[in-house]
Amino acid sequence: MKIQLFVPCFVDQLFPQTAFNMISILEKLDCEVVYNPQQTCCGQPAFNAGHWNESKIVAQKFLDDFDPENYIVTPSGSCTGFVRNHYHKLLSGKIPPKDLGVKNPLLRNIFEFSEFLVQKLDYTKIKASMDGVGTYHDSCGALRECGIKSAPRKLLENVEGLKIVETEDSEVCCGFGGTFAIKYEPISTAMTEQKVHNAVEKGADYIISTDLSCLMQMDGYIKKHNYKIKTIHIVDVLSRGLNPKYSSNSGYCVS
Amino acid sequence: MRTIQGKFHRESQSKAEDLEHRRMMNHALNQSEIAFQNGKQQFQNLDKAKEDAQSVKEKATIHLDRYLLEFEDRFTKNGGKVIWARDGKEALEAVWKICAEKKAKKIVKSKSMVTEEIHLNAFLQKKDIEVIETDLGEYIQQLSEEPPYHIVAPSIHKSKEEVAQLFHEKLGVRPHLGPEELTMVARRQLRTEFQEADIGITGVNFLLSDIGGVAITENEGNARMVTAFPNTHIAITGIEKVLPSAKDLELFWPLLATHGSGQKVTVYNxxxxxxxxxxxxxGPEDMYVILLDNGRTNILSDPEMRESLHCIRCGACLNVCPVYKNIGGHTYNTVYGGPIGSVITPHLSGMKEYGHLSHASSLCGACTEVCPVKINLHELLLKNRRKSVEQKNTFRLEKFSWYIWKRSMLSRRMLNTANGNTKERMFRYLFKKSWGENRAIPTFPKKSFNEQWKERNSKIEK
Structure with missing residues (x-):
């Protein structure tokens, strides 16, 4: 199975190891992973800030960089949701709105990593192991834009040694929200603070999610306040215990 | 910082950092969440019910002109009087005219956000007319001289101890009364007011076009008192509150009750x-309905924003909004707070003045998920952001930043020029202040994925 890897801009810049780990996992599951080194970003940051003209040009580049007839897999529910739910507004004529029932290969073929694994591959073949207690944070992009809820939990259940606990606010936003995190830092931080506290209270060692933007936000708070809890991307959890050709160690932790 | 936006910045910070406020709001809104989760069990298929409600409201909004005229026609035939008000001023004048005609000295009111919107109480008090709020939450707010904190639960931010203290100070009752005793105090106090009032003013939950009716839903029975005792009843409503038929209530009453308070239906309908x-x-000798526009036709004329007129003011979007939870109702400095307020206020009161509210959201979408009439609230916030940019409300520096962003995203070479250290320094330089004291600055690796991938691949090729 051929898979085009989409590495979102901030993953590219801040968390390269997660992208490498993703290649390892997909290759372990017998996928052929291709990466177009021209790719940059889906265009979401400018779109969310209201600058649609700038966003549109970058979204057009995204269309040029990927082949819609093949799977595109990305370690981000947020970027996946953006392409699925908002591209038709930006690129009218090129992408039909999804609710019209018009078939469009791009909308059919772009997947967030965890949903792709559960829907399209035999994920039980991944024999990852990680000791400790983890809690899964539903990123708003994955949960509400893509409807992803059970897939990452299934994947995590399958990790040896990892105990998963649910917090009551697993579906509550971490407070990042792109420019919101900068424009309204006090509100953004107050939201993060509660997420972190609730995870700590549940006895979790790790906060796990599909989206590194959420994890970066929570990790910033954790580091500043010297908490022991760590944030880790689901890809980096699943790559633990693998013997991948791209990983220099047994996995990569954001913290 | 200047203006309304500056005030919002300051107050949102102080509320977000106020741990007692956080505790109170989390407690109160968790209670609503539990009630909602229980209440929604009455729907076999809630999503289908919401879809039906959405399509009814869509129909009502698209044919608003027809349904309003039908309402007027039937209501007038029943002996009621309809007054059309283009804005708050016209609505206030209409109320004043009725007051003068009836030589009214005292008015009792049931809960109404529209009267908050036109600042009716302040207007009437200036005219030496006594106005008494009779919804317990609104009564508490009136005693403490504050606007409502929440569109459904006006005094949600007050503890029972605070209310006891307030009643002690303002009404001279014993201190430290419990909730039941406090309710009895209010009940006794209000009973006389109902009997003495010349006019009763209510809001409207739904205007029923086919029977020319006004539907009001409540839990305390006070709206029935307001409409039964005084000789005159004035109902004031936004024009968007229309439903095509009384039969639509079988869907809308339970939907509103469940989303507003977690009930199957409210106690008095x-x-x-x-x-x-x-x-x-x-019943009253005279009944008036004031149909208020006050900017709603601006929204109606904009196909992108039109769906925000479907709102039935249940308050569910406030209950689930993490921003509302953290900053509270007054910080918005608007009549309607929370997500729906941030969506409509720029169109009712000015994008320049209130556009910042559309940015005060992490776009988490919890509001859209819960909305009983499926308004795409977080997408409407996005549209507001775009409209604000189109109306050139953006600072030059921000505009420039997005230009640089665009250039970088179009060029892989530009993205790969600086190393991790430089990028981190740049991040610190640009965002140190806005990133705040509570989060560590992210660490940039020496090389991006793209660069590392190219290096590894060139090695493999060699």
Whole structure:
């Protein structure tokens, strides 16, 4: 199975190891992973800030960089949701709105990593192991834009040694929200603070999610306040215990 | 910072950092969440119910002109009087005219956000008319001289101890009364007011076009008192509150109740189709309905924003909004707070003045998920952001930043020029202040994925 890897801009810049780990996992599951080194970003940051003209040009580049007839897999529910739910507004004529029932290969073929694994591959073949207690944070992009809820939990259940606990606010936003995190830092931080506290209270060692933007936000708070809890991307959890050709160690932790 | 936006910045910070406020709000809104989760069990298929409600409201909004005229026609035939008000001023003048005609000295009111919107109480008090709020939450807010904190639960931010203290100070009752005793105090106090009032003013939950009726839903029975005792009843409503038919209530009453308070239906549900008829013993001699535009037709004329008129003011989007939870109702400095307020206020009161509210959201979408009429609230916030940019409300520096962003995202070479250290320094330089004291600055690796991938691949090729 051929898979085009989409590495979102901030993953590219801040968390390269997660992208490498993703290649390892997909290759372990017998996928052929291709990466177009021209790719940059889906265009979401400018779109969310209201600058649609700038966003549109970058979204057009995204269309040029990927082949819609093949799977595109990305370690981000947020970027996946953006392409699925908002591209038709930006690129009218090129992408039909999804609710019209018009078939469009791009909308059919772009997947967030965890949903792709559960829907399209035999994920039980991944024999990852990680000791400790983890809690899964539903990123708003994955949960509400893509409807992803059970897939990452299934994947995590399958990790040896990892105990998963649910917090009551697993579906509550971490407070990042792109420019919101900068424009309204006090509100953004107050939201993060509660997420972190609730995870700590549940006895979790790790906060796990599909989206590194959420994890970066929570990790910033954790580091500043010297908490022991760590944030880790689901890809980096699943790559633990693998013997991948791209990983220099047994996995990569954001913290 | 100047203006309304500056005030919002300051107050949102102080509320977000106020741990007692956080505790109170989390407690109160968790209670609503539990109630909602229980209440929604009455729907076999909630999503289907919401879809139906959405399509009814869509129909009502698209044909608003027809349904409003139909309402007027039938309500007038029943002996009621309809007054059309283009803005708050016209609505206030209409109320004042009725007051003068009836030589009114005292008015009792049931809960109404529209009267908050036109600042009715302040207006009437200036005219030396006593106005008494009779919804317990609104009564508490009136005693403490504050606007409502929440569109459904006006005094949600007050503890029972605070209310006891307030009643002690303002009404001279013993301190430290419990909730039941406090309610009894209010009940006794209000009973006399109902009997003495010349006019009763209510809001409207739904205007029923096919029967020319006004539907009002409540839990305390006070709206029934307000409409039964005084000789005159004035109902004030935004023009968007229309439903095509009284039959639509079988869907809308339970939806509103469940999303507003977690109930199956609220305790008292009344339909008023006009004043007392000759052969009837109860009810007011005169009944007026004031239909208020006040900017709503701006929204109606914009196909992108139109769906925000579907709102039935249940308050569910406030209950689930993490921003509302953290900053509270007054910080918005608007009549309607929370997500729906941030969506509509720029169109009712000015994008320049209130556009910042559309940015005060992490776009988490919890509001959209819960909305009983499926308004895409977080997408409307996005549209507001775009409209604000189109109306050139953006600072030059921000505009420039997005230009640089665009250039970088179009060029892989530009993205790969600086190393991790430089990028981190740049991040610190640009965002140190806005990133704040509570989060560590992210660490940039020496090389991006793209660069590392190219290096590894060139090695493999060699």
């Amino acid at each position: 009344s339909i008023f189709t006009g004043p007392k008829h000759r052969n009837e013993t109860d």
